[in-house]
Amino acid sequence: xxxxxxxxxxxxxxxxxxxxxxxxxxxxxxxxxxxxxxxxxxxxxxxxxxxxxxxxxxxxxxxxxxxxxxxxxxxxxxxx
Amino acid sequence: xxxxxxxxxxxxxxxxxxxxxxxxxxxxxxxxxxxxxxxxxxxxxxxxxxxxxxxxxxxxxxxxxxxxxxxxxxxxxxxxxxxxxxxxxxxxxxxxxxxxxxxxxxxxxxxxxxxxxxxxxxxxxxxxxxxxxxxxxxxxxxxxxxxxxxxxxxxxxxxxxxxxxxxxxxxxxxxxxxxxxxxxxxxxxxxxxxxxxxxxxxxxxxxxxxxxxxxxxxxxxxxxxxxxxxxxxxxxxxxxxxxxxx
Numbered sequence: 001x002x003x004x005x006x007x008x009x010x011x012x013x014x015x016x017x018x019x020x021x022x023x024x025x026x027x028x029x030x031x032x033x034x035x036x037x038x039x040x041x042x043x044x045x046x047x048x049x050x051x052x053x054x055x056x057x058x059x060x061x062x063x064x065x066x067x068x069x070x071x072x073x074x075x076x077x078x079x080x
Numbered sequence: 081x082x083x084x085x086x087x088x089x090x091x092x093x094x095x096x097x098x099x100x101x102x103x104x105x106x107x108x109x110x111x112x113x114x115x116x117x118x119x120x121x122x123x124x125x126x127x128x129x130x131x132x133x134x135x136x137x138x139x140x141x142x143x144x145x146x147x148x149x150x151x152x153x154x155x156x157x158x159x160x161x162x163x164x165x166x167x168x169x170x171x172x173x174x175x176x177x178x179x180x181x182x183x184x185x186x187x188x189x190x191x192x193x194x195x196x197x198x199x200x201x202x203x204x205x206x207x208x209x210x211x212x213x214x215x216x217x218x219x220x221x222x223x224x225x226x227x228x229x230x231x232x233x234x235x236x237x238x239x240x241x242x243x244x245x246x247x248x249x250x251x252x253x254x255x256x257x258x259x260x261x262x263x264x265x266x267x268x269x270x271x272x273x274x275x276x277x278x279x280x281x282x283x284x285x286x287x288x289x290x291x292x293x294x295x296x297x298x299x300x301x302x303x304x305x306x307x308x309x310x311x312x313x314x315x316x317x318x319x320x321x322x323x324x325x326x
Contacts, residue, residue: 040251044209044210044255047210050206
């Protein structure tokens with residue numbers, strides 16, 4: 001298991017694509033009415049998460065909609 | 081050499097055109113990985129030659145199988161950390177009158193030429209997205225543009241690659257990823273692609289350059305399209321056919 005936190009990977013990515021919100025709260029939507037990721041940003045984030053954490057919630061059956069969904073995916077993986 | 085070696089994947093580089101493209105990138109000092117279903121003397125020579133052994137990676141893979149495609153790309157990234165250039169060359173042809181074509185032949189050609197190319201490009205594209213740069217070349221064919229009697233399935237797959245080239249250029253352009261196609265005319269290696277000697281002689285007579293193409297003719301265009309300085313020529317399929325279709 002990587003020692004890098006999900007929050008850190010998310011934060012580094014959002015800073016890099018210049019879409020970092022004032023605060024990264026679990027209920028924040030990833031897309032248009034929240035952080036504002038487009039589909040290509042999401043694909044890039046998915047690849048970054050996979051590289052850093054070994055798996056991606058975007059490859060799961062249910063696509064994440066919020067920051068909390070992304071974090072919950074890794075919490076569930078760690079608990080199983 | 082004045083620049084950092086690029087990490088180059090050439091699919092189907094064990095023989096013929098693919099081997100010519102591998103040789104070109106090895107000669108330009110790059111790190112080159114290739115795959116095919118079986119190894120050849122050319123691959124074994126690159127593996128053992130002190131001038132290339134450290135810069136060459138071979139993987140046995142059937143790219144029609146998604147797990148093979150993903151594993152090959154993963155092996156390249158684990159060894160060299162990134163992919164700068166992807167040359168989608170792997171392909172297979174079966175010839176025959178289409179009304180007599182078998183299900184198996186249709187599947188073989190479609191699975192490798194289209195699905196295999198999509199699998200590899202998806203895996204490499206993820207890596208290129210993260211680093212926000214890369215060059216992709218899809219090796220098409222003039223038969224995707226003009227068609228050829230007895231090559232309906234093969235022609236269909238090459239036309240599909242041209243569509244993929246244009247779509248991906250649009251999709252990935254904003255992330256610094258350049259996508260083009262090269263449509264070779266008839267190469268000397270075509271003897272293995274469903275055309276007999278009489279057909280090839282007829283083609284030579286109709287070709288302004290007066291000869292069939294060599295792998296080097298195609299590799300030279302791949303090098304041009306994947307030059308790090310090329311960040312503007314994208315979404316195009318370059319016909320390299322000695323003037324045959326001009």
